Amino acid sequence: MNDDNKSIHEFDFELICEYFSSLERQGPGSPEATIYNIGFERGINEWRRFLKTGGHLAVSEASWFTEERPAEIDAYWKDAYPEIDTIAHKVKQMQKAGYIPRAVFVLPENCWTEHFYVPQVSAQELFLKKHAGNKTAADLVENQRHEARLYSEYKEYYGYVFYIGKKI
Secondary structure (H helix, E strand, C coil): CCCCCCCHHHCCHHHHHHHHHCCCCCCCCCHHHHHHHHCHHHHHHHHHHHCCCCCEEEEEEEEECCCCCCHHHHHHHHHHCCCCEEHHHHHHHHHHCCEEEEEEEECCHHHCHHHHHHHHHHHHHHHHHHCCCCHHHHHHHHHHHHHHHHHHHHCCCEEEEEEEEEEC
8 A cells, every 4th residue: 555545454443443333334343344354265164053954144245246356456355355256266265165155146236335434424524523633643644535536436336235145
């Protein structure tokens, strides 16, 4: 990442958790972020032991919609979440882990916009007010605003995909 846009990995985890704690959905510790935090492939393999044969796994995952994409968004996501991959590859990972894919569908755009980015606007103002003069806090907010701008520009290339698999 360049100096203007820090990687999310450069921020203190406690600060990230505090930032996301004011949001109803997403971020560290929320159900939506759980598999993201340990990685899709690891998650579906580790969670397999908790399912009976015939049981179902249902997870959402940031995924590419296309094989190719602009360099800017590709670089951003390869840094933010190296496990991001195409839908076809995620389905292959499920099959390799011992699941029969039952359903795969792209979540609507409003899952990102109305339920993730829009609620951040007021949360960011409160966060910045609480951490007035703290450059790291301001940089974290800018990082999230940058991510929202990237989504607005490149949403045809990626999004959340819901994967449902049956354990065999």
